[in-house]
Amino acid sequence: MTDTRELLSALIDGEAADADTVATILEVPTNRALLVDFLRLRVSVQSEGETAPVWREDRFAALDTRAQRWVRTGLRAAAVLALLTAGALGGTWVEGFLTRERPPEPTRVVQLQLVDHR
Amino acid sequence: MLTKCISATAASVLAFMGAVSGVAQEPTRRWDPSSEMRPILFFTAGDVGRSSIELRVNEYVPLVITPAFRNADDLCVSSLQFGFDPTDLDRAPAAWHVEARLVEMRQGEATLDLKWTRRVNRADVTPAGSFTSEQRVNLREGDSRILDLIRTAHRSSTGCDSFGLTYGWGLEGPRTLSDAAIAYDLWLVQQDADGELVTDRYRVTAKQGQQVDYFFRPLSYTADGHRGGDGATAILMNISGAIRGRVRTDGNIDLTVDGSRGFTDAASTAAVASHGRTMLTVRPGETVEVLTDLPVAGRLSTFGDLNRMFGKHRTAVRITAKRLW
Numbered sequence: 001m002t003d004t005r006e007l008l009s010a011l012i013d014g015e016a017a018d019a020d021t022v023a024t025i026l027e028v029p030t031n032r033a034l035l036v037d038f039l040r041l042r043v044s045v046q047s048e049g050e051t052a053p054v055w056r057e058d059r060f061a062a063l064d065t066r067a068q069r070w071v072r073t074g075l076r077a078a079a080v081l082a083l084l085t086a087g088a089l090g091g092t093w094v095e096g097f098l099t100r101e102r103p104p105e106p107t108r109v110v111q112l113q114l115v116d117h118r
Numbered sequence: 119m120l121t122k123c124i125s126a127t128a129a130s131v132l133a134f135m136g137a138v139s140g141v142a143q144e145p146t147r148r149w150d151p152s153s154e155m156r157p158i159l160f161f162t163a164g165d166v167g168r169s170s171i172e173l174r175v176n177e178y179v180p181l182v183i184t185p186a187f188r189n190a191d192d193l194c195v196s197s198l199q200f201g202f203d204p205t206d207l208d209r210a211p212a213a214w215h216v217e218a219r220l221v222e223m224r225q226g227e228a229t230l231d232l233k234w235t236r237r238v239n240r241a242d243v244t245p246a247g248s249f250t251s252e253q254r255v256n257l258r259e260g261d262s263r264i265l266d267l268i269r270t271a272h273r274s275s276t277g278c279d280s281f282g283l284t285y286g287w288g289l290e291g292p293r294t295l296s297d298a299a300i301a302y303d304l305w306l307v308q309q310d311a312d313g314e315l316v317t318d319r320y321r322v323t324a325k326q327g328q329q330v331d332y333f334f335r336p337l338s339y340t341a342d343g344h345r346g347g348d349g350a351t352a353i354l355m356n357i358s359g360a361i362r363g364r365v366r367t368d369g370n371i372d373l374t375v376d377g378s379r380g381f382t383d384a385a386s387t388a389a390v391a392s393h394g395r396t397m398l399t400v401r402p403g404e405t406v407e408v409l410t411d412l413p414v415a416g417r418l419s420t421f422g423d424l425n426r427m428f429g430k431h432r433t434a435v436r437i438t439a440k441r442l443w
Contacts, residue, residue: 101319102317103305103307103317103319103436104303104305104405104436104438105405106405106406106407106436107404107405107406108406108407109406109407109408109409109434110396110398110406110407110408110409111394111396111408111409112375112377112394112395112396112408112409112410112412113225113394113395113396114392114393114394114412114413115258115376115393115394115395
């Protein structure tokens with residue numbers, strides 16, 4: 001059964017198949033139905049893959065072409081601005097972290113000696 | 119007079135070098151006073167005047183102090199004269215002839231012998247006549263003591279009823295560096311027993327040999343020694359002190375650091391504190407850490423043993439000193 005499905009699938013994919021074997025298989029009605037199913041599946045896959053990508057005009061359906069350009073330009077500018085702002089804030093944080101006031105490391109440690117008040 | 123005083127005592131530098139090498143390095147290993155440092159005895163009379171003599175080891179150095187009173191009715195002083203002429207004792211309304219010698223110098227302290235004579239030639243001033251005293255004194259650097267005090271026999275409602283002379287012992291650095299200035303960068307580094315770290319910073323500038331105070335923001339604690347919030351503060355820890363530096367000709371700086379760690383209750387009704395001092399020599403820009411977690415004598419009102427409560431806390435002041443000019 002598995003061999004029958006594989007052979008029919010290969011046949012649909014355009015691979016070489018033995019004609020006598022295919023003829024024998026197709027004498028069985030269920031195998032003919034299987035071949036038709038494979039064929040339909042193949043057609044449906046081909047039609048999806050061949051569909052060219054299209055811009056979803058419905059998104060800006062209310063806008064004309066010139067308005068779309070302005071929107072796109074605005075979006076690009078906003079993205080650049082957001083990147084620059086993020087960079088500046090990040091740089092400020094890094095600079096603040098690096099220059100944050102902290103006690104310097106001592107080269108030696110000494111202890112105060114108690115003083116009595118005379 | 120002052121010039122005469124200075125020139126006459128200039129030769130004592132060599133004697134002091136011998137004193138330093140023979141006396142001062144024994145008591146402590148940390149204090150390594152420069153041979154450029156000169157021990158002095160200074161005299162002051164309020165804010166009217168100040169003069170000093172350079173001390174010699176086991177050799178008396180004299181000084182005659184003569185106040186110039188503004189008028190004959192009171193003891194308000196317009197100026198002080200310092201010299202070496204003992205006959206001033208007979209001429210001036212009041213004068214003191216002081217002789218001093220250095221006996222011994224330890225870390226931040228000195229033992230001196232003082233011989234002095236007071237002569238009062240004004241009938242309205244008491245005690246009248248002459249008085250002579252001789253004493254051996256132990257002085258800490260920067261401390262000031264009263265040498266003598268005279269009063270008018272009749273109280274004056276507007277003038278000065280008394281005149282007092284004070285004295286103290288100190289060290290001075292090289293004369294060529296007398297105009298030097300030092301910048302101090304001080305950091306409080308407080309680490310509690312639970313590992314919490316708090317830092318605070320204080321910066322101050324001072325002249326060569328000038329002592330300046332430092333202090334930090336008080337730290338709040340609960341009654342069991344943990345860091346306290348706004349409503350839970352029971353004890354406040356105060357770290358403060360004073361620092362004095364002298365630049366050497368080799369660029370290093372001699373430091374005298376006084377520190378105090380005190381505790382007060384939240385209502386400021388009771389306080390205890392301990393004080394300490396250390397002297398050390400640092401390289402320019404070198405950072406040293408001075409531990410100020412001194413044991414406290416006594417108790418703070420109803421609180422327990424502060425030494426046990428704060429025994430595992432570590433309190434230190436990191437000091438960086440640089441010569442400004």
